[in-house]
Amino acid sequence: MGGENKPIPGRAFWPFLLLGFLVLGVLLLSIFVGRYPRPYWMPVSYLWHDALARRLVLHLRLPRILTALLMGMVLAAAGTVMQTIFRNPLVCAGFLGVSQGAAFGAALSIVLFTPSPLIIELFATIFALSGLLLSYLLAWNIRYGDWVLRLVLAGIMSSALFSSGVGVLKYMADPLKELPDIVFWLMGGLWAITWRDLLYVLPIAALSLVLLLLMRHRLNLLALRDETAFSLGVSPSKERAAVLVTSVVGTAVVVSVGGIVGWVGLIVPHIARRIVGADAGKVLPASMLIGGALTLLCDDLARSIRAGEIPLGIVTSLIGSAIFIVMFMRNNSGGR
Amino acid sequence: MSTGIISLSDLCFSYNDHKQLILRNLSLEISEAAVTAILGPNGSGKTTLLSVILGIVPPQKGTILVRGRDHAEYPRSAMSRLIGLVPQDEIFPLGLSVFQYVLLGRAPYLGLLESPKAEDYHAASKAMETVGLTSFEGRLVSSLSGGERQLAIVARALAQNPRVLLMDEPVSHLDLSNRSRVIGLIRELAREGVTVVLTTHDPNVAAGVANDVVLMRQGEVVAAGAMARVLNARNLTTTYGVPVEVAHVHGKPVILAP
Numbered sequence: 001m002g003g004e005n006k007p008i009p010g011r012a013f014w015p016f017l018l019l020g021f022l023v024l025g026v027l028l029l030s031i032f033v034g035r036y037p038r039p040y041w042m043p044v045s046y047l048w049h050d051a052l053a054r055r056l057v058l059h060l061r062l063p064r065i066l067t068a069l070l071m072g073m074v075l076a077a078a079g080t081v082m083q084t085i086f087r088n089p090l091v092c093a094g095f096l097g098v099s100q101g102a103a104f105g106a107a108l109s110i111v112l113f114t115p116s117p118l119i120i121e122l123f124a125t126i127f128a129l130s131g132l133l134l135s136y137l138l139a140w141n142i143r144y145g146d147w148v149l150r151l152v153l154a155g156i157m158s159s160a161l162f163s164s165g166v167g168v169l170k171y172m173a174d175p176l177k178e179l180p181d182i183v184f185w186l187m188g189g190l191w192a193i194t195w196r197d198l199l200y201v202l203p204i205a206a207l208s209l210v211l212l213l214l215m216r217h218r219l220n221l222l223a224l225r226d227e228t229a230f231s232l233g234v235s236p237s238k239e240r241a242a243v244l245v246t247s248v249v250g251t252a253v254v255v256s257v258g259g260i261v262g263w264v265g266l267i268v269p270h271i272a273r274r275i276v277g278a279d280a281g282k283v284l285p286a287s288m289l290i291g292g293a294l295t296l297l298c299d300d301l302a303r304s305i306r307a308g309e310i311p312l313g314i315v316t317s318l319i320g321s322a323i324f325i326v327m328f329m330r331n332n333s334g335g336r
Numbered sequence: 337m338s339t340g341i342i343s344l345s346d347l348c349f350s351y352n353d354h355k356q357l358i359l360r361n362l363s364l365e366i367s368e369a370a371v372t373a374i375l376g377p378n379g380s381g382k383t384t385l386l387s388v389i390l391g392i393v394p395p396q397k398g399t400i401l402v403r404g405r406d407h408a409e410y411p412r413s414a415m416s417r418l419i420g421l422v423p424q425d426e427i428f429p430l431g432l433s434v435f436q437y438v439l440l441g442r443a444p445y446l447g448l449l450e451s452p453k454a455e456d457y458h459a460a461s462k463a464m465e466t467v468g469l470t471s472f473e474g475r476l477v478s479s480l481s482g483g484e485r486q487l488a489i490v491a492r493a494l495a496q497n498p499r500v501l502l503m504d505e506p507v508s509h510l511d512l513s514n515r516s517r518v519i520g521l522i523r524e525l526a527r528e529g530v531t532v533v534l535t536t537h538d539p540n541v542a543a544g545v546a547n548d549v550v551l552m553r554q555g556e557v558v559a560a561g562a563m564a565r566v567l568n569a570r571n572l573t574t575t576y577g578v579p580v581e582v583a584h585v586h587g588k589p590v591i592l593a594p
Contacts, residue, residue, distance in 0.1 A: 232443040
């Protein structure tokens with residue numbers, strides 16, 4: 001029978017091993033990339049001979065590197081979940097009002113209080129979750145289309161609402177003190193990350209990654225028609241809500257410390273599909289690895305190209321859009 | 337009818353709390369290892385009846401017994417191993433190959449956190465072979481023609497290895513060749529002991545494949561029983577509201593409508 005020797009479960013082993021090495025390589029590279037002691041590269045021996053280099057790596061680079069890795073993994077995982085469940089290759093974690101909610105929360109805290117990272121993170125998280133809640137409430141009450149369409153529409157409404165709120169806050173903000181803070185936060189960046197920030201993000205982000213990994217084989221089923229999914233033993237509404245909330249809560253937390261970092265959640269699942277095929281059970285872990293490596297590389301560029309910091313969101317947008325254009329110019333099918 | 341694998345008694349169902357009943361006091365016995373065609377005009381409640389049997393929408397009134405036990409008593413996993421569904425059309429996940437799609441039919445046999453094992457791959461391959469799609473394994477499911485898609489949906493349901501297969505209008509969009517392929521497959525499944533319940537608005541499909549026929553109109557059963565007995569001009573005229581004649585060709589009824 002033809003099928004017995006074709007779709008081998010172990011076939012995905014090699015791509016994952018290579019992706020694992022890629023992440024490890026980028027992680028090691030990132031430790032030595034930067035502006036000290038000279039632009040772009042720090043010789044490895046400095047770790048033994050130079051106390052300042054050691055402190056720099058331990059207290060500045062390492063927490064930042066690990067946060068970038070975690071952020072990329074969460075954004076890419078959430079993007080994979082959304083694209084699979086909404087059967088739409090052009091959605092990502094910013095969907096469902098999460099990014100705009102976080103942006104509104106951060107901007108509000110900058111305008112209302114003397115900006116401190118903790119308050120900004122707290123407000124960003126609360127309003128990111130409010131964005132999700134509002135999307136859900138709207139989706140329940142919209143009397144048009146099926147569940148997926150209602151949630152998509154509700155996400156657009158919720159995002160638009162918070163986006164206009166951000167506009168109002170930018171208009172009201174002090175143009176010399178508050179406005180630059182808001183604009184810089186909206187562009188995304190990890191320049192101020194400390195171990196404390198990482199510890200704030202780590203438990204929830206890691207938990208969301210683990211839960212999504214455990215549920216990865218259900219993702220394809222959740223993309224099916226409700227009746228079919230039900231006939232296969234799935235509770236479509238409950239399970240979709242579970243994976244969406246898990247991915248969005250993870251996103252809210254990483255966005256709260258890193259600001260809006262676009263394109264990772266959109267582009268990475270496409271790259272992963274090219275490498276491991278379209279099975280969401282494989283795309284999800286591959287996306288996590290690629291997302292982590294890509295965001296980390298972008299952050300390395302953001303902090304080492306110029307003496308001043310380039311916002312991470314700008315670098316990911318630039319690289320993400322370039323990859324997207326190249327991928328779709330080469331193959332219009334959008335996936336294997 | 338013979339032994340009932342599924343018994344429906346006094347079922348009432350409405351999507352908006354009794355304002356408009358889609359199924360009215362419906363009682364029915366579905367015979368085991370036979371093909372039962374639920375036949376009726378568009379909007380007569382056929383698809384809703386399948387959804388109620390599947391359990392995705394609970395009836396407001398009445399009972400559903402599956403093998404003598406109340407439908408609600410079965411755990412979800414047991415029910416999904418027992419009853420499979422071939423919907424009228426399907427939404428296919430992004431970029432899945434035909435084989436990956438058919439493999440989804442093994443979900444009832446996998447735990448929440450479990451990935452498919454060798455036996456699941458084997459069952460999916462066997463299901464693809466049964467419907468004659470083995471050479472399409474690597475193709476994108478979205479690139480298949482209408483008939484091939486229908487066969488892929490049937491293969492996905494067969495990988496589930498159900499004892500009862502609910503099929504919603506399984507041949508209505510198919511050309512003659514694919515239609516006879518699917519009808520042949522339905523007969524073969526019944527011979528192998530699978531109970532097939534299919535809906536159709538075309539009496540000739542019911543005449544061609546069914547052992548038993550249930551005629552429905554506006555949520556009610558007009559007549560139910562053995563195909564040759566139920567498919568007569570009087571019942572069909574009542575069901576469809578137009579004069580219908582029944583001729584016989586090679587011993588089988590052929591339905592002629594104006």
